[in-house]
Amino acid sequence: MRRLLTALAVTAVLTGVPTITWADALPGFTLFGGPPRENQLPFRLDFGGNANAWDRYRLRIPAKKMNLAVAQFSISYPNYYRGQFDPKKVEVRVRGKSVPLQEVVWDKENRVIQIYPVEPVPAGYQVELVLSNVKNPNFGGMFYFNCQILSPGDVPLLRYIGTWILSID
Template identity: 75%
Template structure:
């Protein structure tokens, strides 16, 4: 009977811990000492685990409450010490899980900026997901701060900081 209870306890522990392991790289969760206020941390998901020197897909999410104004352009900046690569041809913007047609995606490696231009402005109050496919993660692990800002449509576009994704690689 003791062996049966022990086996049952171990099995229960393993089965309940698997979902926690699979969600390890899905949202920022609780972060101490990041230097980024909680309200400025944006949710994300690394589809293939965020392993060093491996191919991955980043799902960088922007909640509707952060999209106070329409967005004619998304600007993602990343730190100098991030040595991964991006495929501008495989970057998407999704609203309500539907692909938004893009007019252009520019990756400025030297200045560490990715600029995404939708054909039409993304409306204010939308849940947005920036999907970066075919990303080659850096060879060394770490925490990488990806900042997001948007530019509003109009004659005088205004730039607005939306938040930061704290990506953990490795």
């Protein structure tokens, strides 16, 4: 009987560990719907993603998704997201260095942030879009932020890159 209880205890511990380590990975586990796993982009909320609080969003685009140079980044968000952005506090980082920006436009009515670098961002590098001085919405929820890009000299149609699934508590 003692051996059976020991075996059950060891089995319970071993099967519980993968569940614990898997739960705290970003972007998290999507229960219903959402973009396919290969379209989910990594991110980080520097100050915890608390409702009605100030935060910094670090929206990352992996190098494998950056197969074209980028003349414009476009971030769209859902109509139920009621946060606020500061266009003066947006930064594009490539290889850890800030890229000079020509303009950042926050179109509140159409729920989109458009970022225009001075020079096109080269292909093949991880990019981090840093949105500082963000006021999170009063009420938490799950928000899908979609990323599209425009390549230099390309037909003026935005190309979908992926989605950040932000969770605000």
